[in-house]
Amino acid sequence: MVSYQMMVKDVIKKADILLEVIDARFPDETRNSEVERDVARSKKPFIIVLNKCDLVSKEILEKTKSRLSKIAPTVFVSSKTRFGTTMLRHQILVTAGIKGRDILVGSLGYPNTGKSSVINGVAGRHKASTSSISGHTRGVQLVNAGSRILFLDTPGIIPFGENDEFIQGILSVKDATHIKDPVGVAMKIIERFCAENKTALESFYHVTIEGQDSYDALLLIGRESNCLKKKGEVDDTRAAVRIINDWQKGLLVI
Numbered sequence: 001m002v003s004y005q006m007m008v009k010d011v012i013k014k015a016d017i018l019l020e021v022i023d024a025r026f027p028d029e030t031r032n033s034e035v036e037r038d039v040a041r042s043k044k045p046f047i048i049v050l051n052k053c054d055l056v057s058k059e060i061l062e063k064t065k066s067r068l069s070k071i072a073p074t075v076f077v078s079s080k081t082r083f084g085t086t087m088l089r090h091q092i093l094v095t096a097g098i099k100g101r102d103i104l105v106g107s108l109g110y111p112n113t114g115k116s117s118v119i120n121g122v123a124g125r126h127k128a129s130t131s132s133i134s135g136h137t138r139g140v141q142l143v144n145a146g147s148r149i150l151f152l153d154t155p156g157i158i159p160f161g162e163n164d165e166f167i168q169g170i171l172s173v174k175d176a177t178h179i180k181d182p183v184g185v186a187m188k189i190i191e192r193f194c195a196e197n198k199t200a201l202e203s204f205y206h207v208t209i210e211g212q213d214s215y216d217a218l219l220l221i222g223r224e225s226n227c228l229k230k231k232g233e234v235d236d237t238r239a240a241v242r243i244i245n246d247w248q249k250g251l252l253v254i
């Protein structure tokens with residue numbers, strides 16, 4: 001991955017301002033500390049973009065925004081509904097603080113967080129190519145978003161490290177059937193809902209979760225969703241795959 005690291009460093013060097021596009025549903029897990037460290041070292045202006053905010057309740061978004069705003073100006077956006085894209089354009093102009101010439105904006109982040117979609121949202125039309133399959137953008141692409149803003153669209157940083165399978169799962173980098181430990185990933189999704197918005201999970205799966213741990217909650221969801229083995233016990237892997245699929249399709253709104 002040397003070439004990838006070089007690409008990130010090169011984008012940071014060339015750009016006037018950097019965006020880190022993260023998934024609003026798992027903001028902490030989809031931030032990349034290495035990228036943030038490199039950006040901090042460059043001392044260049046930096047904006048955190050909480051994308052996919054159509055999949056998160058307003059209350060949670062506001063909490064996340066006020067927390068992350070202590071690190072950098074934070075804007076929440078839905079590239080799907082175009083919510084927040086005008087605000088982001090405005091924030092880029094304000095944070096960059098450059099007058100009289102074009103502003104080059106580097107867009108960084110994990111695969112599938114919606115880096116290209118965010119650029120299209122700001123550009124107001126489909127200029128950067130997007131896909132539900134991660135690893136879609138290859139090489140760095142220059143996209144003119146008009147009115148003095150130019151973007152450098154980059155491929156996603158492939159998640160490596162101890163948490164990689166979980167991140168690959170929540171970002172849809174790996175589909176549910178290719179995840180080695182789907183139960184572990186689904187339990188983390190359940191934990192997040194139980195901490196932030198239990199009712200949303202309960203009403204989606206028609207269950208009531210009262211004090212169970214996340215594995216028992218998974219079994220409950222499995223039973224209700226008819227993910228059963230021959231003898232009638234819950235098939236925990238099938239239940240987990242179902243939850244991850246619902247998550248990856250954006251059906252579960254936290």
Ligand SMILES: Nc1nc2c(ncn2[C@@H]2O[C@H](COP(=O)(O)OP(=O)(O)OP(=O)(O)O)[C@@H](O)[C@H]2O)c(=O)[nH]1
Pocket residue numbers: 051052053054055077078079080081110111112113114115116117118129130131132133134135136137138154155156157250
């Ligand atoms: N619900 C929802 N889906 C989104 C949003 N933004 C992007 N997506 C979806 O997320 C997937 C990835 O979007 P891309 O813009 O291609 O993501 P990317 O970060 O450029 O991906 P790579 O280039 O592969 O790293 C696509 O299926 C988009 O439709 C959003 O705001 N809300």
Ligand SMILES: [Mg+2]
Pocket residue numbers: 115116117129130136137153154155156
């Ligand atoms: Mg892309």
